Amino acid sequence: MAVSDHVDFNGFMEGVKRRNPHQDEFVQAVQEVAEDIFDFIADKEDYHSEQILRRIAEPDRVVSFRVCWEDDKGNIRVQRGWRVQNNNAIGPYKGGIRFHQSVTESVLKFLAFEQTFKNALTGLPMGGGKGGSNFNPKGKSTREIMRFCQSFMTELYRHIGADIDVPAGDIGVGGREIGFMFGQYKRITGEFTGVLTGKGLEWGGSLIRTEATGYGAVYFLANMLATKGMDLGGKTAVISGSGNVATHAAEKIVQLGGKVLTVSDSGGFILDPDGITQEKIDWIKAHKTHRRGRIEEYVEAFPGAAFHAGKTPWHVPCDVALPCATQNELLGDDARALVANGCIAVSEGANMPTDLEGVHVFKKARILYAPGKAANAGGVAVSGLEMSQNSARRSWTESELQQMLRDIMDGIHERCLAYGDQGGGYTDYVKGANIAGFKKVADAMLAFGVV
Ligand code: NDP
Ligand code: 2IT
Numbered sequence: 001m002a003v004s005d006h007v008d009f010n011g012f013m014e015g016v017k018r019r020n021p022h023q024d025e026f027v028q029a030v031q032e033v034a035e036d037i038f039d040f041i042a043d044k045e046d047y048h049s050e051q052i053l054r055r056i057a058e059p060d061r062v063v064s065f066r067v068c069w070e071d072d073k074g075n076i077r078v079q080r081g082w083r084v085q086n087n088n089a090i091g092p093y094k095g096g097i098r099f100h101q102s103v104t105e106s107v108l109k110f111l112a113f114e115q116t117f118k119n120a121l122t123g124l125p126m127g128g129g130k131g132g133s134n135f136n137p138k139g140k141s142t143r144e145i146m147r148f149c150q151s152f153m154t155e156l157y158r159h160i161g162a163d164i165d166v167p168a169g170d171i172g173v174g175g176r177e178i179g180f181m182f183g184q185y186k187r188i189t190g191e192f193t194g195v196l197t198g199k200g201l202e203w204g205g206s207l208i209r210t211e212a213t214g215y216g217a218v219y220f221l222a223n224m225l226a227t228k229g230m231d232l233g234g235k236t237a238v239i240s241g242s243g244n245v246a247t248h249a250a251e252k253i254v255q256l257g258g259k260v261l262t263v264s265d266s267g268g269f270i271l272d273p274d275g276i277t278q279e280k281i282d283w284i285k286a287h288k289t290h291r292r293g294r295i296e297e298y299v300e301a302f303p304g305a306a307f308h309a310g311k312t313p314w315h316v317p318c319d320v321a322l323p324c325a326t327q328n329e330l331l332g333d334d335a336r337a338l339v340a341n342g343c344i345a346v347s348e349g350a351n352m353p354t355d356l357e358g359v360h361v362f363k364k365a366r367i368l369y370a371p372g373k374a375a376n377a378g379g380v381a382v383s384g385l386e387m388s389q390n391s392a393r394r395s396w397t398e399s400e401l402q403q404m405l406r407d408i409m410d411g412i413h414e415r416c417l418a419y420g421d422q423g424g425g426y427t428d429y430v431k432g433a434n435i436a437g438f439k440k441v442a443d444a445m446l447a448f449g450v451v
Contacts, residue, residue, distance in 0.1 A: 009038045016057060023106035025327060029113050029352055030057045032359060032371075036434040040419075050450070052442045056116060059086045059109060060093075065155040067133055069147045071140075081152050083131035083159050083167075086112035089444040092163055093129030094119055094380060094387075096170030099148075099177070101136040107327070108132055111170075114351055115380070117437030118373040121412045124384035129165050131156065137172045138291050145290075149180035157185050162193040162390070168383050169198045171326065174244060175210070176290065179203075194390025197383035206386035207398045209379070212405055214248025214349060216378015217322060217370075219409040221347035222256060224368040225320075227417075227427070230344075233257035238318040238343075240264045241325030242295045245349040245376065247285050249322050254278055262313035264325060265295040269313040272298075272305035317341040324349030332357030339365040348372035359430060366426045374412050374433040381408045 007015070016030050034053065041047040067079040082105060085093045095115040098108070108130045116128025135148055160167060169178055178198045185195055192204075199205035208215075222232055235258045239246050242263045250260045260276040262269050263284060272280070283301055287293035296307045314321065314334035321343050323330045327350065335358035338346065345368035348354065352372060354362070362369040382405055389395055396404070412433075419439075420432020 009034060012038070012053070015054075019058075020106070020109075023109060025104075025106045025110040025352070026113065028356055029110035032352075032356060032430070033113075033117065033434045033438070036431040037438050040435045040438070046446055047442055050446055052445055053438075055445065056087055056438070056441060057113065059084050059112060060088065061085050062105060062109065063159050064105065067135070067148065067151050067155065069144070069151045071144055079133050079135045079148070081131070081133040081155060082108050083156060083165070084108045084112035084129060085159075085165055086128040086130075087116045087441060088127035089441050089448065090120060091125035091127045092161075093165035094126035094168075094383065095128055095130040096132075096168045097173045097177075097181075098130070098132035098170040099135045099137050099172035100132070101134055102326075103132045103134045110327070111351055114373050116441060117434060118377045119380055119384075120437040120440040121374060121415060121433060122377050122381040122384060122408055123411050124381060124408075126380065126384050126387075129167070130170075131167055132170065132173075135172075137177075142176070142290070145177065146180045149177050150184040153181045153184040154188065156181075157188050160185075160195055162195050162387070166194065166383070166387060167196055168380070169244070171243070172291070174198075174290075175200060194387050197386040199386070204386075204390050206382055206389055206395070206401065208401045208405060209382045209386055210244065211248045211251070212382035213245045213376050213379030214250070214324070215252045216381065216405060216409050217245070217249050217324070217347045217349040217375045218252035218256065219378070219406060220370050220375040220413060221320060221322070221345055223410065223413040224345055224347070224370060224429070228344075228368070231256070232320070235259070235319040236261055236317075237320045237322060238262045238313045238316050239322045239324055240269065240313055240329055240353070241323075241350065242284050242288050243325075245379075246322075246324035247281055247288075249324055249349050250276055250281050251278065253322075254281070258320070261318060262316055263295060263298075264313055266325075267294055267296055268307055268309040268311050270295055270298045270305045270307050271313070271316055272302060274304045314338055315341075318343055320345045320347070322347050322349050323353035325353065326350055327352040328355045330354045330358050332361055334358060335361035339367060344368060346370065347375040349376050351376065363428060363430065368427075369429055370416075371430045371433055373437060374416055374429060377412055378405055378409055381405065
């Protein structure tokens, strides 16, 4: 078939929308990738005739299941659980589990799709998957969390395995939840394997996994600044979120000499003009443990700060911004405000935090802008290193792992430069990440034929 006979970008997106009704997040993630991939594959016949993008944008499978559990008052509660196995062309499915009331099939399909490119970018052999439930962990007792995790794993266990699909944490799932799920998997199967990552250090976990996503997002930011001869010393940073990714991103910014002005949660953001120091970050970590505290209580502990209810922090003037909470938390107007206020770099700790309009604003302004699939890949990368350590039945030291994380983030940055260089000193990191991630997965799929 001649290249000109192939479906064009608009035709492709119409098909994606038709086949995925009411799945706006999934359609958005596919569009962001397709915008770059259609140009790249324009003259590459194999990718067209083998329908590679069409196949990556159709999950290998979506497993949906009922999760029943009993709350502390004896009420029977029913939630829905999913595992989306998007693509395993270059390794076992790999990706986190999210527990949040906003979780839908669309959200998990977008996350599994993004994860496929992200994992390829790390250079490690991992395919893309994601799972979760519309369970809301806020306000639940530890016993309720345990019963929910056990019930969730009682179905999930039959779909995962150390060489099949290896889940980890995400929003609402941290070390405690991974412990409950790992315990249940081991109880059901009788196997002690590296079936989950983000495990405790005593039972197969890896050093620096907890810190890796936030630290990695700042390493990537530092790499982008370095291309312009700059570093983080003295730079002001605006961060959203106050969970795992946000607090560790803040910590690394402070270590590299920057000043963090904001963090947030779903209730609003705090602005601390004196800067959020390590001592204050430690307070946030302790306060938000197991989703108990609210960020608005920060102003009682540190009266120099102000709380802005129901608002996001993007209108606060800053040099660099790190959205680290959730998808579509930074919209077109927010992106315009950041650019107008002189922000020079954005590094996404969260997955797809910027909507498509915002992405286009950043690209047009030609600022340093790293999409989540590149900037937040440090977490899954250290998960990949946890898998290697589990398979080899050994543990690397902290300094070895720190170096490996640095090297992997440098490698992702290099791959983005290689495919995103637009000339005139401007790198389109979105394009670079999309093409580099796509090419690796696509070439593996070509090797396998039509399967
Ligand atoms: P946590 O559960 O530790 O923290 C989530 C934070 O985001 C909380 O501050 C939470 O506020 C806020 N948040 C969640 N949902 C919303 C919402 N709808 N609106 C406003 N704020 C919200 O999760 P993580 O830090 O692990 O994850 C944050 C982001 O990073 C997610 O996009 C995740 O996919 C991504 N990510 C995580 C990785 C990891 O290793 N953990 C790896 C790569 C990406 P509140 O307390 O009010 O709910
Ligand atoms: O979005 C992500 O990359 C994660 N939540 C981490 C996935 C993992 O397998 O460590």
